[in-house]
Amino acid sequence: MDSFVSKIRSLDAYPKINEDFYSRTLSGGVITLASSIIMTLLFISELRLYLHAATETKLVVDTSRGETLRINFDITFPAIPCSILSVDAMDISGEQHLDIRHDIIKKRIDVLGNVIETRKEGIGSPTIDRPLQRHGGRLEHNETYCGSCYGAEGSDDHCCNTCEDVREAYRKKGWALTNPDEIDQCKREGFLEKIKEEEGEGCNMYGFLEVNKVAGNFHFAPGKSFQQSNVHVHDLLTFQKDSYNISHKINRLTYGEYFPGVVNPLDGVKWTQETPHGMYQYFIKVVPTVYTDVSGHTIQTNQFSVTEHFKGADFGRFQSIPGVFFFYDLSPIKVTFTEQHASFLHFLTNVCAIVGGVFTVSGILDSFIYHGQKAIKKKMELGKFS
Numbered sequence: 001m002d003s004f005v006s007k008i009r010s011l012d013a014y015p016k017i018n019e020d021f022y023s024r025t026l027s028g029g030v031i032t033l034a035s036s037i038i039m040t041l042l043f044i045s046e047l048r049l050y051l052h053a054a055t056e057t058k059l060v061v062d063t064s065r066g067e068t069l070r071i072n073f074d075i076t077f078p079a080i081p082c083s084i085l086s087v088d089a090m091d092i093s094g095e096q097h098l099d100i101r102h103d104i105i106k107k108r109i110d111v112l113g114n115v116i117e118t119r120k121e122g123i124g125s126p127t128i129d130r131p132l133q134r135h136g137g138r139l140e141h142n143e144t145y146c147g148s149c150y151g152a153e154g155s156d157d158h159c160c161n162t163c164e165d166v167r168e169a170y171r172k173k174g175w176a177l178t179n180p181d182e183i184d185q186c187k188r189e190g191f192l193e194k195i196k197e198e199e200g201e202g203c204n205m206y207g208f209l210e211v212n213k214v215a216g217n218f219h220f221a222p223g224k225s226f227q228q229s230n231v232h233v234h235d236l237l238t239f240q241k242d243s244y245n246i247s248h249k250i251n252r253l254t255y256g257e258y259f260p261g262v263v264n265p266l267d268g269v270k271w272t273q274e275t276p277h278g279m280y281q282y283f284i285k286v287v288p289t290v291y292t293d294v295s296g297h298t299i300q301t302n303q304f305s306v307t308e309h310f311k312g313a314d315f316g317r318f319q320s321i322p323g324v325f326f327f328y329d330l331s332p333i334k335v336t337f338t339e340q341h342a343s344f345l346h347f348l349t350n351v352c353a354i355v356g357g358v359f360t361v362s363g364i365l366d367s368f369i370y371h372g373q374k375a376i377k378k379k380m381e382l383g384k385f386s
Contacts, residue, residue, distance in 0.1 A: 027369045035362035042354045050347040055261075055337050062288045062334035067213045069286070069302070074206035074252040075220065075324070078113070079245035079273075081198035082106040082205070084222045089209050090232070091216025097209075098171070098225045104207035111200065147185055163191045171224050206251075215330060220248075221323025234321050243276040244322040255284075255328070256301030259291035259337070265306050278312040279320045284328040287335055294339040303335065304328070 146159035152169035163186035180186035223234035
């Protein structure tokens with residue numbers, strides 16, 4: 001048995017030094033204390049890295065098809081009333097959404113930015129008080145109202161019962177409504193009076209658009225839009241104004257959901273118009289993005305970059321629609337962010353590397369100081385007795 005134990009003892013790769021040969025020094029104690037503090041701090045730092053997820057970034061080709069793009073916006077126009085401001089969206093596939101109202105809220109604001117009224121519709125509903133019928137007479141007792149569309153009827157039984165109905169019928173025909181006071185419905189509803197009441201007000205418009213995931217644009221501009229000879233135009237004659245101030249502040253603009261670390265470059269951007277007429281344009285490059293958190297939850301969203309351009313008018317005449325336009329295009333490259341924890345084995349390896357590295361460096365430093373002190377002391381003793 002003793003011989004077996006002796007053989008095992010002979011395999012010891014870590015031979016021990018007899019305690020009689022130990023020499024404890026002040027410098028060794030200081031170095032040991034300092035190295036212990038350093039190891040503790042490095043261990044805490046490594047533990048934090050282990051507990052917090054790291055984000056891995058990859059670039060892949062975007063092969064998604066048939067998806068939609070959600071655009072969230074919150075924009076304030078301090079000098080354009082809500083009653084004349086509209087939003088349109090169109091894309092290269094030919095799809096158009098004109099004068100969008102669903103999922104959009106308008107807030108009337110005064111010159112100080114205080115909210116006057118929050119509403120979804122621009123003008124409001126009419127009050128029917130013996131209005132002019134389609135056949136020219138007034139509404140009689142028990143007679144169903146059917147207002148004239150003033151030549152813009154789409155069919156024989158088409159009725160325009162409100163000023164908005166007449167404007168919509170004109171829009172579909174590609175006509176401009178030059179004088180609302182000549183339209184019974186508009187006159188009865190006080191269309192121009194309501195616009196004049198909002199003179200000097202601003203508008204905060206917020207909500208979202210759901211569009212095809214292809215290149216396109218959406219824009220905010222005064223007047224009702226329509227197509228005329230395949231050209232997108234806005235009916236500005238209705239409001240009887242010479243110029244429009246399109247100064248604006250973008251409180252928020254995102255393409256998709258928020259995810260941790262995203263930076264939306266247009267949030268908080270403000271622009272003030274200094275010329276009478278013009279169009280402000282944002283050219284946006286949308287980058288599809290997939291964010292997966294440490295629990296495996298995936299967010300399909302987008303990032304974007306942007307450049308800006310102001311297009312003015314020559315000789316005081318409109319060369320383009322006054323408004324704020326957002327032209328967007330999609331990148332064929334998708335960015336993926338994946339959160340993940342480091343493995344415990346990786347953490348353990350790093351801890352061992354920290355302990356071993358600090359211990360080794362401390363040992364070298366301690367040996368250098370100890371032998372240096374010993375050599376100096378020996379030289380001093382030789383000099384004393386010589």
